[in-house]
Amino acid sequence: MPIQGLEILQSSASLRGQGTGLRVLPTVSKYIDTTTCIGCKACEVACQEWNDLDVAATHQEGSYQTLPTMQADFWNLIRFHEEEFEGGLAWLMRKDQCMHCADPGCLKACPAPGAIVQYANGIVDVNPENCIGCGLCETGCPFDVPRFSTKTGKMAKCTLCVDRVDNGLEPACIKACPTGCLHFGTKEDMVEMGNSRVKQLQANGFPNAMLYDPAGVGGTTVVTVLAHGDRPELYGLPKDPHIPMAVASKSILKPLGLFAIGATIVGLFAHFLTVGQKKPADDNPPRAGG
Amino acid sequence: MAQAVSPPNVGHADPAVAVARHAEDVVVGDRIVRHSLASRAMHWTVGTSFILCFLTGMPIWTPIFGWMAYLFGGLQVCRWLHPFLGVLFSVGLVWMAASWWTQMVMSSRDREWLSPAYFARYMRFQSTDPETGKYNGGQKALFWMTLLGGLALFLSGVVLWFPTMLPEPLREISWILHDVAFIAFFLLIIGHVYLAIAEPGTFESQLDGTVSKPWARLHHPRWYREVTGEQRK
Numbered sequence: 001m002p003i004q005g006l007e008i009l010q011s012s013a014s015l016r017g018q019g020t021g022l023r024v025l026p027t028v029s030k031y032i033d034t035t036t037c038i039g040c041k042a043c044e045v046a047c048q049e050w051n052d053l054d055v056a057a058t059h060q061e062g063s064y065q066t067l068p069t070m071q072a073d074f075w076n077l078i079r080f081h082e083e084e085f086e087g088g089l090a091w092l093m094r095k096d097q098c099m100h101c102a103d104p105g106c107l108k109a110c111p112a113p114g115a116i117v118q119y120a121n122g123i124v125d126v127n128p129e130n131c132i133g134c135g136l137c138e139t140g141c142p143f144d145v146p147r148f149s150t151k152t153g154k155m156a157k158c159t160l161c162v163d164r165v166d167n168g169l170e171p172a173c174i175k176a177c178p179t180g181c182l183h184f185g186t187k188e189d190m191v192e193m194g195n196s197r198v199k200q201l202q203a204n205g206f207p208n209a210m211l212y213d214p215a216g217v218g219g220t221t222v223v224t225v226l227a228h229g230d231r232p233e234l235y236g237l238p239k240d241p242h243i244p245m246a247v248a249s250k251s252i253l254k255p256l257g258l259f260a261i262g263a264t265i266v267g268l269f270a271h272f273l274t275v276g277q278k279k280p281a282d283d284n285p286p287r288a289g290g
Numbered sequence: 291m292a293q294a295v296s297p298p299n300v301g302h303a304d305p306a307v308a309v310a311r312h313a314e315d316v317v318v319g320d321r322i323v324r325h326s327l328a329s330r331a332m333h334w335t336v337g338t339s340f341i342l343c344f345l346t347g348m349p350i351w352t353p354i355f356g357w358m359a360y361l362f363g364g365l366q367v368c369r370w371l372h373p374f375l376g377v378l379f380s381v382g383l384v385w386m387a388a389s390w391w392t393q394m395v396m397s398s399r400d401r402e403w404l405s406p407a408y409f410a411r412y413m414r415f416q417s418t419d420p421e422t423g424k425y426n427g428g429q430k431a432l433f434w435m436t437l438l439g440g441l442a443l444f445l446s447g448v449v450l451w452f453p454t455m456l457p458e459p460l461r462e463i464s465w466i467l468h469d470v471a472f473i474a475f476f477l478l479i480i481g482h483v484y485l486a487i488a489e490p491g492t493f494e495s496q497l498d499g500t501v502s503k504p505w506a507r508l509h510h511p512r513w514y515r516e517v518t519g520e521q522r523k
Contacts, residue, residue, distance in 0.1 A: 014353065111365075132365050133366070134450075135454045139458065148453075245462060245466075246463075249466055250469075253470065253473070257473040258352070258354070261477065264480050265480060268484045271484075272484075272487070272488060275488075278509075279490055280491075280507065281504075
């Protein structure tokens with residue numbers, strides 16, 4: 001849903017956004033502390049409710065996880081993972097959702113002008129009106145987040161409740177969290193909170209604790225505290241996410257291809273002017289009956 | 291091959307055009323039938339479906355060509371329509387392969403056409419190998435490269451049609467392949483269309499199917515001798 005009041009920093013398949021810089025907005029951020037998450041799924045319910053998403057049919061897969069992955073009408077999924085460590089079994093839970101990258105692969109991949117926008121406050125949003133449902137954003141996303149909706153023929157993902165945020169409210173999931181493992185504020189504040197929590201964890205038997213804010217995608221608007229930060233893949237997170245090669249190659253292939261096509265046309269026109277046409281000397285065919 | 295077919299008493303003021311509906315490689319009066327109706331229908335199935343693929347694909351490739359989308363009703367329509375047009379193009383290519391496969395087998399002499407020296411001489415319109423048959427080395431090479439490019443576009447296109455159902459690496463490879471194959475193929479097609487303009491009489495052979503005798507003697511000397519029965523001078 002495009003929010004009129006928010007400045008657009010970047011827009012898909014467009015030369016530039018519409019940010020004038022006149023209205024200075026703090027970059028917002030969502031803080032997720034996996035170490036205090038109890039897996040209650042209040043955030044899942046709040047997300048479905050606020051965004052008017054259908055109730056997804058769950059199925060038992062030997063886990064407490066609601067669904068195997070996110071869906072076009074299920075944007076907020078608590079992932080459950082059991083892992084054997086030296087000290088015993090760890091039950092790792094992480095709230096999975098769109099990470100709202102500072103350098104969004106989905107937006108870079110999108111061929112439809114204005115279908116994916118990044119607001120000046122850092123939120124990356126899909127504008128269904130302009131979406132053509134090609135699915136390239138899913139290929140461009142290093143976190144496998146956007147989903148194609150067979151109902152609407154469009155892509156869908158977490159909006160970071162931009163409609164709430166723009167009205168001074170926190171996202172629905174944050175509001176619902178009972179343990180305070182979710183927080184919402186400026187990116188600066190959330191990073192500071194995360195770093196102090198990481199220090200606390202490191203001093204208390206989790207030497208590899210880290211704040212997940214990967215530089216490969218310019219940092220993420222959603223920052224996550226991981227107790228086992230040396231192995232983010234245990235939480236379903238890539239260790240060093242980057243925008244895929246195919247998306248990056250567009251910035252080379254497009255100008256190169258356009259140049260080659262243009263140069264060929266110009267070259268052949270020059271050929272026409274200099275070499276001319278290849279005609280038989282005696283070709284002046286009187287057509288029978290013509 | 292040497293006998294001329296007498297024009298049937300039907301249908302068209304120009305007997306050559308009437309013959310071209312069902313035959314090719316025959317002399318009718320002072321015209322030679324080069325492409326039968328079936329060949330031309332095949333050629334234009336490939337040609338028009340490619341143009342439609344081009345018009346619906348370019349606005350998805352880059353917004354510079356976004357205006358093309360409005361010819362079809364917008365970018366959403368293009369995303370829906372482009373794959374079906376791609377299937378039509380692929381069907382056309384299968385038809386083309388079936389029609390021309392044996393005629394397009396390249397001899398070692400044809401391969402010489404592709405040497406930079408011969409190609410440069412050809413493009414200066416200076417000489418034609420007197421042994422050039424119905425299709426020259428360049429035309430035969432274009433046929434094979436079209437089939438190769440078409441295969442690449444089809445396979446990658448199917449993946450891009452249903453991206454969310456297929457694994458990530460396949461989607462990425464297909465995306466790059468579709469772009470690269472298109473650029474390479476389109477450059478060939480620009481050359482193909484240009485030669486139809488720069489060599490008058492050529493385009494007509496794809497309209498009514500006939501060419502003049504001097505055209506045939508100039509561009510395809512061996513084919514000319516074969517269909518007319520004239521000896522090499």
